[in-house]
Amino acid sequence: MMSTVWTHLMKDLRIEWRSKEAINSMLFFALLVVVLFSLAFDPRGSFAREIAGGVLSVATLFASASALNQAWAREIRHQVLDAQRMAPASGAALFLAKALANFLFVEIVQLLLAPVFLVMYNLRIEGDAWKLLLVLPLGTWALVANGTFFAALSIRSRNREMLLPLILFPIFIPALLAMVLSITAILTGESDPGLWIKLLFGYDVIFTTVCLLLFDVVLHAE
């Protein structure tokens, strides 16, 4: 199982390294969302700190939704996905590798975006900054694991690009709430984000398990 995951992961990373399609488009998209929100809400002073968590999370959400569709669309060309369905490898390994690759892409985007974001919103982190290193990966994993799963699901429908956000966003709402509230708690330093980090962790564990268990069903649905 692990070697299959590794093979898939390396393949996806190599494709991305050569084209840099996903990262570039996500980065620019997320930047646009941040700029649009800044223009729409005019964040200054303490107000900027209050909405920053929400803006960062929603920017990540929109950007990755646009890229996740592409992740599987690539496999549809030349019937690669059909070949993978016939391969004796488990679908869970394929899913895990795909989710890990997407996770890395989104994390890179977040790391590049974060300094820009801090500058544009004039943020000073009042709480424990290191907790952001916990919250952002946990929230991103919640998004990417579900997103990869639902992208594989919606790729089987007629209007693929439309369907993914429609089914991903409602399911993602509790994780988004936990992510936004914990980032806000860290930025303002007014409350303890511990509870929300635990919720994010629980969400990740539950949905990663379900995704791994049910991925074969989606892959072989006919």
Next chain:
Amino acid sequence: MKKIAIGGYAVAVIALMIWGFYQAIYVAPDDAMQGVIFRIIYYHVPSFSAAFTFFAVSFLGSIGFLSFRRSHPEWAQMADAWAVAGAEVGVVFCTVGLVTGPIWARRAWGIWWTWDARLTTTLVLWLIYVSYLLLRRFAAGPQVQTLAAVLGIFGALDTPIVYMSNRWWRTQHPAPVFGGADGSGMDKSMIGPFLWNMLAWFAWGVLILALRYVVERRRQKNAEYEAIDALEGNA
């Protein structure tokens, strides 16, 4: 015989609903604190109870479909029909609850809507099941049942998490009227009308649910005949 039974049940349901309406509007007294607007509870609570029950039916149908789809295809089809029927009728009842809630809130709280735990949870649940129905509409071919069943399970798993997260976030909805702390519960004169309405709305919901189930079964059979026709070249 079957038609007579269904017709008889439908007549009984309509009679029950008229009786429930009479009880709610004419028999039950005004609430001591809220006055006449509280009567909306006779519609609001039964709608949501029915909606949640039907969502549970949909969840069980989804699980049933996934577990039987290889071993007992016929059972799987029945389970899938329950899953569709539960989700559709559940969304309708949930919509009724979501509409009656703000009408009451405008009088009682002075605002139409608030992002409170139960309101948000219900809204998210409604969104999840609407997305479920959209998936059923958008995805084509026989795989739609499998994909929908998977989404149905995700949605049901999400509900408790949504509820917990929102409860930690904030709560404004009135504490449970039944089985709550001291001071909860209804006056005896209101319990009768409440139970009648509960029964009437549930009976009505079950009727719609059963009809929707039958329609879905017929659609499945038609699709099956069409597929056989196409295979035999008669089409």
